[in-house]
Amino acid sequence: MHKTRLLVLVTLVLLSQACHVTHYQKDAKFHKLFLASRLEEADALLAKDKRAERRKARLLYYLNRGVVAHLMQRYEASNYFFEQAYLTHENFLTKPLDEALTFVINPTVTDYKGEDHEVLLLHYYKALNFLQLEQNDAALVECRRLAIKLNQLGDKYSSAGKYRRDAFIHTLMGLVYQANYEYNNAFIAYRNATEIYEEDYKHLFGIDVPEQLKKDLIYTAYKAGLHDQVDQYQQEFKLNYDPAEEATLGDVVFLWNNGLGPVKDEWSINFVLVHGAGGAVTFSNEELGLFFPFPLPDNNGGGSLSDLKFIRMAFPKYRERPLVYNKAVILTPHGGQHMLEMLEDVNAISFQVLKQRMVLELSKSLLRVALKKATEYQIRKQSEVLGTIMGGINFFTEKADTRNWQTIPHSIYYARIRLPEGVHQVVFKEFSRQLPRAIGQQQEFRLKLCKNKTVFQIVNSPVATSH
Numbered sequence: 001m002h003k004t005r006l007l008v009l010v011t012l013v014l015l016s017q018a019c020h021v022t023h024y025q026k027d028a029k030f031h032k033l034f035l036a037s038r039l040e041e042a043d044a045l046l047a048k049d050k051r052a053e054r055r056k057a058r059l060l061y062y063l064n065r066g067v068v069a070h071l072m073q074r075y076e077a078s079n080y081f082f083e084q085a086y087l088t089h090e091n092f093l094t095k096p097l098d099e100a101l102t103f104v105i106n107p108t109v110t111d112y113k114g115e116d117h118e119v120l121l122l123h124y125y126k127a128l129n130f131l132q133l134e135q136n137d138a139a140l141v142e143c144r145r146l147a148i149k150l151n152q153l154g155d156k157y158s159s160a161g162k163y164r165r166d167a168f169i170h171t172l173m174g175l176v177y178q179a180n181y182e183y184n185n186a187f188i189a190y191r192n193a194t195e196i197y198e199e200d201y202k203h204l205f206g207i208d209v210p211e212q213l214k215k216d217l218i219y220t221a222y223k224a225g226l227h228d229q230v231d232q233y234q235q236e237f238k239l240n241y242d243p244a245e246e247a248t249l250g251d252v253v254f255l256w257n258n259g260l261g262p263v264k265d266e267w268s269i270n271f272v273l274v275h276g277a278g279g280a281v282t283f284s285n286e287e288l289g290l291f292f293p294f295p296l297p298d299n300n301g302g303g304s305l306s307d308l309k310f311i312r313m314a315f316p317k318y319r320e321r322p323l324v325y326n327k328a329v330i331l332t333p334h335g336g337q338h339m340l341e342m343l344e345d346v347n348a349i350s351f352q353v354l355k356q357r358m359v360l361e362l363s364k365s366l367l368r369v370a371l372k373k374a375t376e377y378q379i380r381k382q383s384e385v386l387g388t389i390m391g392g393i394n395f396f397t398e399k400a401d402t403r404n405w406q407t408i409p410h411s412i413y414y415a416r417i418r419l420p421e422g423v424h425q426v427v428f429k430e431f432s433r434q435l436p437r438a439i440g441q442q443q444e445f446r447l448k449l450c451k452n453k454t455v456f457q458i459v460n461s462p463v464a465t466s467h
Contacts, residue, residue: 167196168344179454250449259410325430340413
């Protein structure tokens with residue numbers, strides 16, 4: 001009997017070690033190629049996986065293929081994959097069986113639906129691709145889709161102090177509207193962005209209203225004939241800025257996708273079960289200050305929680321991949337220097353989004369684990385071997401959902417540069433806080449600017465410290 005129990009235990013431990021790998025580790029070969037900028041090989045590796053489009057993480061498959069194609073400047077192919085990701089997300093239906101399996105087993109048995117900010121960034125990349133293809137009307141369609149997603153996000157989190165509005169996405173919409181000469185819509189988008197930076201982003205993420213956004217807000221107010229608004233914002237921002245001087249110039253908007261966003265990992269939390277009157281149970285972790293009461297009547301039947309003393313549960317957490325380059329400047333002819341300003345800290349938003357749903361996810365996971373452990377305890381009373389098997393099954397099926405979009409940027413920056421009509425040679429330089437004297441790869445761009453026309457220049461630096 002003891003030998004049988006030992007053999008069962010060793011087998012289950014080995015199985016658990018095989019199963020407890022994160023999504024990042026499962027795709028380690030792809031990420032190694034991606035980090036080394038071996039994009040053709042990375043794309044070929046993804047394309048070779050014939051079952052990827054049927055898996056529970058197919059949304060991430062499409063998103064990764066979209067990013068890789070974007071970096072290779074295959075914008076039409078990139079948008080094909082992003083559109084598939086969009087359709088995959090939109091077509092998720094409520095599946096009672098899947099929800100039941102989530103509760104009984106773990107969240108990874110269901111389709112990955114994407115985090116709130118990941119869905120928004122999907123449309124960001126689509127808009128970028130359309131802008132590079134000079135299909136500005138199609139980019140506007142993505143702006144309208146973004147408006148719908150922003151409304152849904154606002155409905156989901158109505159209270160202040162949460163990530164419920166996205167300043168960057170409103171800024172992006174303004175940029176696209178302005179490029180299409182829809183100045184009134186651009187002004188509204190910029191005004192919304194300014195409000196969100198001031199009311200949300202400043203205290204949530206430490207990002208204030210970018211100086212260029214202030215100027216764009218005033219400029220579009222001027223172009224829309226809103227002269228009172230021009231005066232109001234010039235005074236409010238204390239800007240000595242005359243938008244009329246810009247009217248005869250062409251401009252280029254640089255968007256810099258810098259670094260890589262965080263990776264989801266797994267951590268364990270131990271809870272002590274405190275039994276109260278009437279069968280009520282409180283899951284307690286005093287170190288973290290977590291207390292979750294559950295009014296569960298104790299009927300001494302199968303699956304009772306009355307004999308449990310403590311449980312361990314798995315929960316996802318993010319690991320940051322710090323930036324290598326934290327600053328960039330654009331050098332224009334005749335000695336002009338333009339610093340890029342941060343629009344979005346995707347890394348910080350990722351942490352915030354997970355934090356916002358932590359209490360709900362913890363409570364659901366705790367009840368799931370507790371019921372599984374209670375069942376194991378009752379089985380163990382009848383058979384030690386079967387109890388050991390059940391315990392092993394519980395152990396290696398209790399895992400966190402570590403799926404997330406791992407090829408998104410860490411942060412997004414921008415700059416608008418206005419220059420006279422004609423061809424201009426500009427230089428983009430990165431600077432590293434870690435290596436004070438080091439400059440990242442300099443990139444030169446030959447830009448042809450026309451009066452009152454906006455050119456979008458995308459710069460990608462998918463570099464991060466090792467995970």
